[in-house]
Amino acid sequence: MSRFMTFLKRGLLLRCPVCGKGHAFRSPFKMYERCPICNFRFEREEGYFSSSMAINLVISELIITAVVVPLAATPSIPLVPLLIIGAPMTVILPVLLYHHSHGLWMAMDHYLHPINTPGEYIADLDNQHLYR
Numbered sequence: 001m002s003r004f005m006t007f008l009k010r011g012l013l014l015r016c017p018v019c020g021k022g023h024a025f026r027s028p029f030k031m032y033e034r035c036p037i038c039n040f041r042f043e044r045e046e047g048y049f050s051s052s053m054a055i056n057l058v059i060s061e062l063i064i065t066a067v068v069v070p071l072a073a074t075p076s077i078p079l080v081p082l083l084i085i086g087a088p089m090t091v092i093l094p095v096l097l098y099h100h101s102h103g104l105w106m107a108m109d110h111y112l113h114p115i116n117t118p119g120e121y122i123a124d125l126d127n128q129h130l131y132r
C-alpha cells in the first residue's frame, strides 16, 4: 500500500497517523490528547485542528451543493419542502463529518509533514509531563 493510502486509511478509520493502531477519539466529540498506543500528541501545535474545520466545511458544502442544486433546478420539485429538508443539512452534515475531517486533516498533515526527524517525537515524549 502506498504511503498516501496508508495515511488516508488511518485518517478515515480515525486512527493515530503515526502508529495506525491507537484510536483518535475517546467519545463522540472528545479526542484523546495522545495516542493510547504510541503516546504521540495529536495536536502538533496550537490551533492545529482549525484546518480540519475548513475541510469539514468544504466537504459539507460540496455535498449540499451536489444534492440541492440539481433538485432546485428541477421545476417539478416544490421549493418549500426542499428548503425544509435541505436547510437543516447545513448543520447536520458538519456534525456528522466532525470526526472524519479531523482524521483527514491529521492524515494530510502527516503525509505532507511527516515525522522524519526523530527530534519532534522524542521532544514530544520528553515533554509529556508538561501536558498532564
Ligand SMILES: [Zn+2]
Pocket (backbone or CB within 6 Å): 016, 017, 018, 019, 020, 021, 022, 035, 036, 037, 038, 039, 040
Ligand atoms: Zn499512535
